Amino acid sequence: MRNRLLNFVSPLVLLIVWEALVVSGVLDRRFFPAPSEILTRLVELLDDGTMVTATVVTLRRMAVGFILALIPALLIGVMMGINRTARLLFAPLVSALYPVPKIALVPMVVILFGIGEESKYAIIVISVFFLVALNTMAGVLNVDEKYFEIARNNGAAGWDLVWTVAIPAALPSILTGINLGLGFSLTVIVGTELLLPQGGLGALLWQSYQIYDIATIFAALIVVAILGWGFNAIMLEIERQLIPWRMAETRPARSRTLEEEPRMRRFVRTWWLAVRPFSFTASVTPVVLGSVLAAYDGYWSWLLFVITLVGSVSIHAGANLINDYYDWKKGTDTPDSLGPNRALQDGMLTHRQVFWGGVFCFALGSVLGIYLVATRGLFILWLGIFSVLAGWFYTAGPAAFAYTGLGEIVVFIFMGPVMVLGSYYVMAQNVSWNVVLISLPVGLLVSAILHANNMRDIDDDLANNKRTLANIFGRKASRWEYYLLVGGSYVVLVLLVLMNIAPWFMLLALLTLPAAFKLIQTATLYETPARLNGLVRGTAKLHERFGWLMIAGALAAIVAEVV
Structure with missing residues (x-):
């Protein structure tokens, strides 16, 4: 204290x-107003909404740009840390560009993106990316090799080494990079708003300078300082909770009994497990695909993209939680089940917590959806309503879709055409039947994930009176359905390209054919739940890779048109 x-x-x-x-x-009061005068001015600006509006604009730009930079920076930083080839490819470029003053890049960014919001997001991305990537790489490189050896001796390989060794051990350096990136992004966006004064705290500073309102300048600087201090305090608390051993190193040694896991870390870990983030590729992939197809047709907005993506993932998370709640309530999921929803099965969360967690996620997605409806039209409202209802009644109610053999059909419709078309419409504000057709391969593969899951659980589902296409058709016919879903995605994609509906570059997705053949072989040879559990994971990976190669193909087509 x-x-x-x-x-x-x-x-x-x-x-x-x-x-x-x-x-x-x-x-001189004209140049240095008294702190009491500055405080009075700050209160006035807060009361009339001027300061609040400017702060919200700055924070929105900062949040969008920071998120867009953070994810690729972490991925590339980890890659550079664990893979020598990636390090040789990226490290020289990242190290060379990092020292370049980011404000000096504003003229070039304006030339490329114009003077709108995109240029401000781009400046933040450029500023944060290199800082986080280099800190992440340094953290991974400093991990003692013996930890990797221990993990390998226990059977870890590939991405297991990343998740279980590299990232946890490098977490102090990663969090340091994120903390520095937050502060740097605030500095850069305020500076950019000074140069491109279109709202925000920087624009308020510039306008106050032009009319010689020194008190307002100091008031705005106080808000910037408070924001910077707040970000730093939040990151220090997150660091204290997630890596308590680092804080312990700075305290005098003292005898103490084994402490419980920090509350924040336990909270995050439990809910992270409950919402099943590994399944989010099933919603992220179609949203990104629809947005990129809109960009291919000449429509794009970073803000709308981020809102659509976060809203869709929120609805997906809510559906996961509500489905787990009703599966538990109906006795379908038990501690012996092979499914992934262990938070409820293992007693980490109560059934009421899971239920209200699902309601919260649906509410968050709905709030973001309301903004999209207000800005993009009623078509999004109807898609949103039907999507929420589909997610809720997938397992809820006496005639739930998952219990009446309609699961694959609902998943195909809403995680294929609806999501792809919805994200496209948010950008373009028109319905394209070509986009609906291009979404079909993604919809078929996401249905294949669910069908593989139902093939694995065929006996348990029958015992719990859960009717799925797998146990309605029987094992032999359900295999043919799996072949149709997986094989059909490739056939449809090729036909779309031959009919000039999809760009030729989307044939990149055919690179996943060897993996598809292996999965079909697994479905043919094995029947036990333990063996088919691998089929579920493999099909999910196939869907992710297939979808992202389609996205890469669409991006390549955009680049080809520009060039």
Whole structure:
């Protein structure tokens, strides 16, 4: 407590001396308003909404740009840390571009993206990406090799090494990079708003400078300082919760009993497990595909893309939680089930917590959807309503889709055509039947994931009176359905390309054919749940890779048109 109080001593002394110097006339009030005057001005700006509006605009730009930079920076940073080839390819470029003053890039960014929101997002992405990527790489490189050896001796390989060794051990460096990136992104966006004054705290500073409103300048600077301090405090608390051993190293050694897992870390881990984030590729892939197809047709907005993506993932998370709740309530999921929803089965969360968690996720997705409806039209409203109803009644109610043999059909419709067309419509505000047709391969493969799951659980589902196409058709016919879903996705894609509906570059997805053949072989040879559990995971990976290769093909087509 004493240390925390000491943190306020120097700012308090500065304010008192400043006030005294202004009152005594030593400092000219025209250039240095008294702190009391600045505080009064800040309250006025908050009351009339000027400061709140400017702060929200700055935070929105900062959040969008930071998220767009963070994910690829973490991925590339980890790749550079664990893979020598990736390090040789990317590290020199990243290291060379990192020292370049990011504000100096504003003219080039404006030339490329114009003076709108996209240029501001781009500046933040450029500023944050290199900082986070280099810190992540450094953290992974500093991991002791013996930890990797221990993991390999216990059967870990490939991505297992990344998730179980590289990322946890490098977490201090990763969080440091994120913390620095947050502060840097705030600095850069305020500076960019000064140069391109179109709302935000930077624009408020520029406008105040033009009319010589010094009190407002200081008030805006105070808000920027508070935001920076707040981000740093939040990151320090996250660091304290997620990597408590690092904080322990800075404290005097003392005898203590084994402490419980920090509350925040336990909370995050439990809900992370409950919402099943590994399944989010089933919603992320079609949203990105639809958005990229809109970009191919000349329509794009980063803000709408992020809102659509987060909203879709929120609805997906809500559907996962509600489905787990009703499967548990109906006795379908038990502690012996092979399914992934262990948070409820293992007692980490109560059934009421899971239910209300699902309601919260649906509510979050709906709030974001309301913004899209307000800006893009009623078509999004109807898609959103039907999507929420489909997610809720997938397992809820006496005639739930998953219990009446309609699961694959519902998943095909809503995680194929509806999501792809919906994300396309958000950008373009028109319905394209070509987009619906291009979504069919993705819809077929996401249905194949569910069907593989139902093939694995065929006996348990029958015992619990859960009717799926797998147990309605029987084992032999259900295999043929799996062949049709997987094989049909490739046939449809080739036909779409031959009919000039999809760009030729989308044939990149055919690179996944060897993996598809292996999965078909697994479905043919094995019947036990343990063996078919691998079929579920493999089909999910196939859907992800197939979809992202289609996306890569669409991006390649965009580049080809520009060139």
